[in-house]
Amino acid sequence: MLRGEALAAMRGDRKLFTDLDFDLHAGELLYIAGPNGSGKTTLLRMICGLVIPSAGQVLWKDENIHTLGEEFRADLLYCGHLGALKDDLSGLENLRFSCRLGGTPVSEDEAVMALSRMGLAGREDLPAKVLSQGQKRRVGLARLLLMRARLWVLDEPFTALDVGAIELLRETMRTHLAGGGLLVLTTHQQVEIEAAAVKRIEMGP
Amino acid sequence: MNGGTMLGAMRSVLARDLMLAGRRPVDVVTALFFFVIVVSLFPLGIGPEGQILHAIAPGVVWVAALLASMLSLTRLFEADFVDGTLEQMILAPQPLSLIVLGKVSAHWLVTGAPLVLMSPLLGLQFGLSGEALMILALALLLGTPALSFIGALGAALTVGLRGGGALLALLILPLCVPVLIFGAGAVDAAATGMETGAHLSLLGAFLVMALCFGPWVTAAALRIALD
């Protein structure tokens, strides 16, 4: 379903990677591993369509993602290492805005429910600037509970989370994969996630 | 994707930016104060002679409005870029140009509209007649949104760059020349009792053009900036 063909990326004048291929089907998980600066985030952003490959192409349902455009983006959920939270808005407002932006408007009750499942019950109305790093990440990840995207692309999702939150996130990922979703992620932590198939890409130094 | 959700994304961006501006009202009044102060500096630099002030009033108010909108526009995409929201906007399943339209509209409502409302008062300081004051406000009403669209393009091209503000001015001010000429020209014509229709319709034409092409080109610039 998601396929990369002979992908190459440059950073400045330097080649980050070349001739990278992968193929991912429903229910499968793709780990992207490698040291810092090996181009993991660039590859994730390329899969999302933010970075245009200097060679090769990314295909979704056998069509180039840039040709598909909005159709592809409706199936996509990307969590970068930036949380996309506004300090002046509350967790609830932030969550509802990002869902609407992603094309899935949610009611206030649904959003409150998702936040409390993420362990933020009673803190929905606090402005994001008073939340801790981990709590901010939880607000960002609450989107995973609400949006119905087929393909999740997550950049270091376990960073700054405590044991309980990691467990919750694993559970969420398992449900997503079991329902035929696709998951691409980078992580430094060793977290086991059951999937129909687990694939790995080792990025060079 | 039906039309309702498409406009929905634009509306929610608009609503969110207005809400953010409401929580940080300082940012809103800064541009307005800048506008007022720049206009008020001219009599101090030139002298209180009514005749000269009357002659330069249209140009002074327009140049100040131009600078004030450029000043506030430098930050248009910066905050969203820094916290990652801009990425999410590009990845949203709606046309990015509509999201840009929402952002620019919010920005104009917050910083452009106050300039329009304040301008007759400033014109009064320069001894403009009643009709000229009306034309001044009308010309700014047509011109400042066009400036916002042009400035948004510059903001998109310079997002995330060091020294963005000065660079933005360098890129964008030459492109604002037509709006400045016809905007100030309209007020000038009104002050000297001439026909203002041609000026205003040309300003309107610029606005329509900026409205049609601006968001689209700005969206392209944003995609390049985040590549």
Add this chain to the structure above:
Amino acid sequence: MAVNWFKYSSPPAFYPLAGRLIPWFAAAAAVLALIGIYVGLVVAPTDYQQGDSYRIIFIHVPAAWMSMFIYLVMAVYAGIGLIFNTRLSGYMARALAPTGAMFTFIALWTGALWGRPTWGAWWVWDARLTSELILLFLYLGYISLYAAIDDPRRAARASGLLALIGAVNVPIIYFSVKWWNTLHQGASISLTKAPTMAATMLTGMMIMAVAAWCYTIAVALMRVRCEILEREVHSEWAAEQLAREAR
């Protein structure tokens, strides 16, 4: 003879071709400029109204033409680069910008020199001069934006977009400035409408214009060669090339 021109749109093929072309264009520019200056300063008759001061048009007019042409050519290259995602066109656009800015500056400077004896002032807000000034700002904006962005690909694409927007706006700016000028009854003696231009004057100007073209091409090709080597220094062919040139 069938030549595959697309072959030359790739940097490794273009680099040696550019190297072979540069001497020819440089030589042509030098020879034509000498002839043009000779025609302009010696052969062309003295103007009965303006005396000898008009002779600056042999530099001024070609420079003004070039300033506008180069911006247009730059925008076309930028457009090709954006649409077809070709590296070389981005390099070309970038390589043309400094020369375009230089010609714009020369046009302004010589315009001022010509204006002093003719209008009695170094600078008048004439429609042509004003548009030329704005054109200089557009060039400077393009160059600054390119220089401000570290990533070469983003730099080429962002400034390419700016060049395209500028090119679309140049006619609008020109006509609004012209309108503004007639409205404010400014001085409106036109530089290029020199009364009854003698045929030799026109010839001299044309020769100078062709010389300016050859100069532009030679200089742009030199810059493109540098840019190519700098950008592709990590690729094999560029490394070989550098090794060969070091020998």
